[in-house]
Amino acid sequence: MDSAAAAVAKASFRGVISTCFEDHMGAYVELEERQLLEFVDQLVAEETWGKRTPKEKSILHNINNQTRSVSLGGAAAGEVLASAGQVFINIKKVFKRCSNLTRGKPLLALHGVFSRVLRKYAAGLRARAEAAGKILNDVKKHPSGSAGPDGDDALVDEVKCLCLIVNTAEYCNETVGPLAESMRRMLDGAQLKEAVDASDAEDEFAGCVGGALTTMTLGIEARAELASGIAKVNWSALEMVGDQSPYVDALTRALAAFVPTVKATVSANYFRFFCEKLAGGVAPKLYRATFKCKRFSDAGAQQFLLDLHAVKTILIDLPTTQSADYEEDLSGRTEKPTYVVPPAYGRAVTREMGKCEALVKVILSPHEGLGDTYRALLPDGTPGDFRAVCELKGMKKADVSAATEATFGRAGAQANLVAAGAVASSSSFA
Numbered sequence: 001m002d003s004a005a006a007a008v009a010k011a012s013f014r015g016v017i018s019t020c021f022e023d024h025m026g027a028y029v030e031l032e033e034r035q036l037l038e039f040v041d042q043l044v045a046e047e048t049w050g051k052r053t054p055k056e057k058s059i060l061h062n063i064n065n066q067t068r069s070v071s072l073g074g075a076a077a078g079e080v081l082a083s084a085g086q087v088f089i090n091i092k093k094v095f096k097r098c099s100n101l102t103r104g105k106p107l108l109a110l111h112g113v114f115s116r117v118l119r120k121y122a123a124g125l126r127a128r129a130e131a132a133g134k135i136l137n138d139v140k141k142h143p144s145g146s147a148g149p150d151g152d153d154a155l156v157d158e159v160k161c162l163c164l165i166v167n168t169a170e171y172c173n174e175t176v177g178p179l180a181e182s183m184r185r186m187l188d189g190a191q192l193k194e195a196v197d198a199s200d201a202e203d204e205f206a207g208c209v210g211g212a213l214t215t216m217t218l219g220i221e222a223r224a225e226l227a228s229g230i231a232k233v234n235w236s237a238l239e240m241v242g243d244q245s246p247y248v249d250a251l252t253r254a255l256a257a258f259v260p261t262v263k264a265t266v267s268a269n270y271f272r273f274f275c276e277k278l279a280g281g282v283a284p285k286l287y288r289a290t291f292k293c294k295r296f297s298d299a300g301a302q303q304f305l306l307d308l309h310a311v312k313t314i315l316i317d318l319p320t321t322q323s324a325d326y327e328e329d330l331s332g333r334t335e336k337p338t339y340v341v342p343p344a345y346g347r348a349v350t351r352e353m354g355k356c357e358a359l360v361k362v363i364l365s366p367h368e369g370l371g372d373t374y375r376a377l378l379p380d381g382t383p384g385d386f387r388a389v390c391e392l393k394g395m396k397k398a399d400v401s402a403a404t405e406a407t408f409g410r411a412g413a414q415a416n417l418v419a420a421g422a423v424a425s426s427s428s429f430a
Contacts, residue, residue, distance in 0.1 A: 029106055032094050033113040039090055040117055043083040044124035049161040078267060080168040087121050088175055095182070103188045108195055111183050115201050118176060122204035125165050129212045132158040136219025144223050144254065152257055155223070159258045162216040163265035169208035170270075176201045213270065216262065217277040223254040226282065230289040235300030236394070244310045245303065251282075252314060259321045272319060276345060279315040283352035286311065287359060291388045296363050305360045312353040316346050363392050367399070371407030383408045 091114050098110050135142050135158050144152060180198035187193050229247025263271050286308065296304065319341050358377040365373040370393075374386055383404055390400040 028098075029109045029113060032098070032110065033116070036090060036094065036113065036117045037120060040087060040121050040124065043086055044121070044128075047081055047083045047128075049081070049128060050157060050164050078167055079164060079265060080171045081125075081164050083121075084168045084172055087118070087172075088179070091117065091179070095179075095186075099186045103186055104192065107183070107187060108192050111180070111196055114179065114183075115198065118172065118201040119204050122169065122172070122201070122208050125169055125208050126211060129162055129165050129208070129215050132161050133215035133219050136216075137222045139222060139225060144257065156258060156261055159216060159220070159261050160265060162212045162219075163262055165212040166209050166216075166266050166270055169205045169212065170267075173202050173205035173209070176205065209270075213274055213277060217274060217281060220254060220258045221278060221281050221285070223258070224251040224282075226251060226285055227289045227292070230286070231292060233293075233300075235293050235304065236295040236297050238297055238300040238303055240299050241303045241306060245307050248307050248310050248314075251311065255314065255318065255321070259318065263321055272342065272345065275318045276348065279318065279345075279349050280352065282311065282315060283349070283356060286353075286356045290356065290359055291385070291392070293392060295394050296392050298364065301360055301364045305357060305364070308353060308356050308360065312349060312357075315349045315353070316341055319345060359389070362389055367393070367395065367403075370403055374407065 094110065095114070098107050136155065142155065144155065176198045180196050184193045184196050187196070224247075226247055229245070229250055233245055233247070262274055266274065290304070355378070362370070362374050362377050370390070371386070374381055374389065378385070386407060387400055387404050390403055395403070
């Protein structure tokens with residue numbers, strides 16, 4: 001009798017009944033998936049993308065207090081969309097409900113459901129980021145500085161939306177891993193545990209982060225309208241150097257309108273990435289825009305060189321931009337914080353803008369020894385770029401051909417020349 005009681009005490013009855021139904025739970029799993037997918041559609045459709053209701057503020061307060069502890073760019077940095085919390089809350093409810101019924105194959109099948117649901121949510125974030133990018137890039141339809149619903153406030157809202165997508169995608173990416181670990185702990189059997197893989201969902205959200213940051217930098221860059229601003233200046237007609245050109249002022253206004261919101265909303269690491277991405281796009285654009293000008297007078301080239309120095313200073317100081325909540329951050333402080341430009345960032349900006357400055361210095365150099373100056377200042381320059389420089393200086397066609405042949409040889413002068421500006425088509429920013 002004692003041995004029988006001991007055997008019963010050692011026996012495990014967990015799953016004895018539920019395993020009988022596991023092969024018939026497919027309909028249950030399909031129902032949970034359908035409801036979760038419909039819920040994601042509803043959340044994305046109802047998401048305010050930064051325009052908060054009191055209920056959302058309460059939800060966000062709880063979510064944001066449980067997120068990462070990273071170096072933040074501003075008081076609002078790390079804020080995520082309310083829909084993200086609701087997605088995971090409902091996933092966890094389904095997870096708990098199913099794990100009370102079974103810890104076998106149906107629960108593993110739900111892991112696949114969760115992955116598909118999260119990827120669908122990531123697709124919703126990506127679609128909204130693309131919509132924001134279209135608005136920011138369409139300068140004609142949504143001009144800066146205008147009043148009404150398409151004015152700067154609406155454009156800032158789109159930038160804030162992209163910032164929140166960055167934060168939300170990062171939050172989701174960091175939450176997917178622990179969710180998968182919980183699934184592994186709950187499943188019975190090593191084979192089922194090994195089948196849990198969250199990499200697809202993690203990759204989707206990581207892609208959302210990078211995509212939203214790129215969309216944001218390109219959109220803000222488009223707002224500056226650098227290329228068109230440079231093209232509007234009649235550089236050959238300038239007779240004296242004055243204040244910085246209007247396109248530099250336009251760049252300053254665009255950065256002042258949007259960058260504080262970025263700094264206040266994303267983490268310090270992502271803000272630095274944003275600055276690097278923006279500066280890494282502006283410098284090559286200036287280089288290419290130089291070749292699209294018709295001709296430079298000496299005063300015009302000197303003015304352009306002055307403008308380039310001003311742009312370089314603006315870009316170097318970009319990381320020190322005061323966030324939108326700067327005054328709020330300073331409340332109660334006796335000393336203002338000092339923002340230091342990361343040395344590596346400053347060197348990268350100087351290096352990239354140095355290519356533009358070198359190009360203009362070549363344009364300013366005398367005809368005699370032009371080839372030597374070009375090779376010294378632009379060692380990677382092509383024959384095509386050299387010919388374009390000669391034309392920007394106003395040299396005659398015969399003189400251009402002679403100078404090109406003297407610098408690169410007959411083969412270089414007669415080759416099918418590379419398009420101007422190709423040297424700076426890529427940035428050396430890390």
